[in-house]
Amino acid sequence: MKATIIAIGDELLIGQVLDTNTQWISQQCTSLNINIINHLTIKDGVDRAVEVINRAFDECDLLILTGGLGPTNDDYTVRALAKYYGMPISFHQPTWDRLEAYFSSRGRKPEDALRQQAMLPEGITLLPNDMGTAPGMYYYRGGKHLVSFPGVPYEMKHLFLDRFVPIIQPFIGKEKLIQRTILTVGMGETSIAEKISEIESNMADGLTLAYLPDIGKVRLRISGIGEDGQLLQEKVDEVSNSIIQVLGEAVYGEGDMTLSQALQELMHRKKMTLGLAESCTGGNISKHITAIPGSSRFYKGGIVSYANEIKESVLGVRRESIESFGAVSEVVAREMADGALRVMDVDIAASVTGIAGPDGGSETKPVGTFWVGLAIKGGETQAYKINFNRDRERNIEYVTVYVLNRIRLYVNDN
Structure with a gap:
């Protein structure tokens, strides 16, 4: 089945709102073996929507619309569908009753403007919305499916999973779609391709391998389509396991796992505690770690020593080290890590100091230069120099991934 996703709304086209719905729907459709062939974003408006629906149905079996179902005058989707299918619009009492019950459960009454959400095309299948006010809509005619969802993400997800999936x-x-996703870090796309080239060239018919690069990481998605699900799973697993074996410690997990989750599981297993001393990243590494529930079991905390006086007074970095070598140096990175280890009494402490940009660089220390320190209780403090020649935001994200991975590698090896 081929499908097109149409996101409706001026706010999407002008960049005021990020369209996360299309990404999520695409992921769900792929898991259902629905082939997404187009992503479209269009302005609010009846005639424009009808025109795009007409064209889209020329090459697909399913249209998925999001947005334009609200109670205001710029919500045109109901009128567009009524015009396309030649349906009259009328007041739908059961929908209004649901709206009244929805607001009554919250101690309120629906405003008159919301009556527009009960004005619906006659003959269309309504998808009751338990999470909001606007129902979804579904229609099937001549082998073609159309489903329309509200643009609010949590409402759309509820309607897609609970109402639409059982219909479609x-x-x-x-044919079944079997997928497995391997997560790697610290190795570029080209290097990975070289290491697993033999595996890729010997893959069974019907299997595909996709490289999905991200900041400091690459996802490898192995996919297969066929009617024999068990045989397909065996083939996908054979390729996946071979890749994991070849790439070794560059693999940190599978599926939707984040690098922070992988680190958390490892720290729990090793019964180790962690502390951070951040300068140029401004707490970003700590943010990634604490985004995962349960991080308090291993993560004691972080010190954002952005100013040199905080490096000195809190972490115990020597003033002469800063004056002699500069805040962005191996010596200062080591002393920051040592200070965090001592102050927080942890098993391992990591530090980072650098020049994120866009200013502050020099010939010897260009923008994107970072020093990372790693102090271990009872062990020798280590330091690593890296350079990420990118903009400020990406420099910070790249070094964040680098630090998390450096900690993971050390803990994994000890």
Whole structure:
């Protein structure tokens, strides 16, 4: 089954709102073996929507619309669908009753403007919305499916999973899609491709390998389509396991796992505690770690020593070290890590100091220069120099990934 996703709304086109719905729907459709062939974003408006629906149905079996179902005058989707299918619009009492019950449960009454959300095309299948006010809509005619969701992400997700999937599943072919995603860090796309080239060239028919690069990381998605799900799973697993074996410690997990989650699981297993001393990253590494529930079991805290006086007074960095070598130096990175280890009484402490940009660089220390320190209780403090020649935001994200991975590698090896 081929599908097109149409996101409706001026706010999307002018960049005021980021369209995360299309990404999520694409992921869900892929898992259902629905082939997404187009992503479209269009302005609010009846005629424009009808024109795009007409064209899109020329090459797909399913149209998925998001947005334009609200109670205001710029919400045109209901009128567009009514015009396209030649349906009259009328007041739908059951929908209004649901709206009244929805607001009553919250101690309120629906405003008159919300009556527009009960003005719906006659003959269309309504998808009751338990998370909000606007129902979804579904229509099937001549072998073509159309479903329309509100633009609010949590409402759309509820309607997609709970209302739409049971409707569309019987129409999807017997072929199954099997996927496995391997997560790597610290190795570039080209280097990975070289290391696993033999595995890739010997893959069974029907299998594909996709490289999905991210900041400091690469996801490898192994996919297969076929009617024999068990055989397909075995083939996907064979390729995946071979890749994991070849790439070794560059693999930190599978599926949707984050690098912070992988680090957390490892720290729990090793029963180790961690502290951070951040300068140029301004707490970004700590943010990544604490975004994962349960991080308090291993992460004691972080010190953002942005100013040199904080490096000195809190972490115990020597003033002569800063004056002689500069704040961005091996010596200062080591002393920051040592100070964090001592102050927080942890098993391992990491530090980072650098020049994120866009200013502050020099010939000897250009923008993107970072020093990372790693202090270990009872061990020798280590320091690593790296350079990420990118803009400020990406420099910070790249070094964040580098530090998390450097900690992971050390803990994994000890």
